[in-house]
Amino acid sequence: MKDKTVIEALAEVYPQLYLDPNRVDKETYRSVVLAGEMPEIRSLAHFRQSPQDSSETVETPAGRVQVVSIRDRGDYECLVRCMMAAKEGPLAPVPATQGASTLTVFNWPRIRAHQEKFLAEQRAAGNPDPDWSKEFQCFLSVKENYIDMLVVLSWGPYSAVPAEKAGWPEDSWLETSLAIRKYHELTHVICRRQYPDRVEAVWDELVADAIGIYGALGRFDPALEKLFLGIAGDRYAGGRLENYTDSAAQLAGMVSRTLEGFAQLFADHPGAEPFAMIPLLQERQRGWKERP
Numbered sequence: 001m002k003d004k005t006v007i008e009a010l011a012e013v014y015p016q017l018y019l020d021p022n023r024v025d026k027e028t029y030r031s032v033v034l035a036g037e038m039p040e041i042r043s044l045a046h047f048r049q050s051p052q053d054s055s056e057t058v059e060t061p062a063g064r065v066q067v068v069s070i071r072d073r074g075d076y077e078c079l080v081r082c083m084m085a086a087k088e089g090p091l092a093p094v095p096a097t098q099g100a101s102t103l104t105v106f107n108w109p110r111i112r113a114h115q116e117k118f119l120a121e122q123r124a125a126g127n128p129d130p131d132w133s134k135e136f137q138c139f140l141s142v143k144e145n146y147i148d149m150l151v152v153l154s155w156g157p158y159s160a161v162p163a164e165k166a167g168w169p170e171d172s173w174l175e176t177s178l179a180i181r182k183y184h185e186l187t188h189v190i191c192r193r194q195y196p197d198r199v200e201a202v203w204d205e206l207v208a209d210a211i212g213i214y215g216a217l218g219r220f221d222p223a224l225e226k227l228f229l230g231i232a233g234d235r236y237a238g239g240r241l242e243n244y245t246d247s248a249a250q251l252a253g254m255v256s257r258t259l260e261g262f263a264q265l266f267a268d269h270p271g272a273e274p275f276a277m278i279p280l281l282q283e284r285q286r287g288w289k290e291r292p
Contacts, residue, residue, distance in 0.1 A: 021090035183215030
């Protein structure tokens, strides 16, 4: 028996992946995702599936997160659409600029495993008619019992910056971009859980990119981060920064100075684990304003 592909293994846990988002309506997705019904046909023909797809479990300060990397862009978009279809509808497009997704998803196999264990224990204890309905509601009262955190990454140049402009060979840049993207997205997961009341779009991106670059390279490169954001010197030259604020031009100088401060902070903590730097970076948020 051949080893399962990444998408085959995912579909065993999240059967909505068996549904073709170009052919199935939202209500069918809802019956699978929210009611735990199994699809009548279990086909993955709508995915190309690459041998370069990968999956790993990462331990973070905010808990365990599964990280899936999808090589084919079409497969990435199809997977995200399948996973979000019960909420947004299967035809909701994935923006071309979106290179990673953090998903919270129902894990029905875990629910069924708990049901089987509960019923077996109750019957072994002499209860011929266990109240699964009551136990089910109790089980659902703790989200961690049935909700998974899944980070899905696509391949491609980070921030759409080509390898030549970044100063990297093409193949190395794709691998480095994937590593940056992974640490970036995991940083968002950690910050949302540990700092839920301190959400600021630009700041969040600066911290996530800083950890992304440091995690991938083993050092923080402020010049590379400016390239990602579209900052030349202290001026905005056009880039990703405008995705998070209407004041990109006015904020460029402040962002540039902030990145230089980040560089000194990383230099002061050589060899630190990437996620251990998050609290130190977050301490610098005091006084930060997205609008000058």
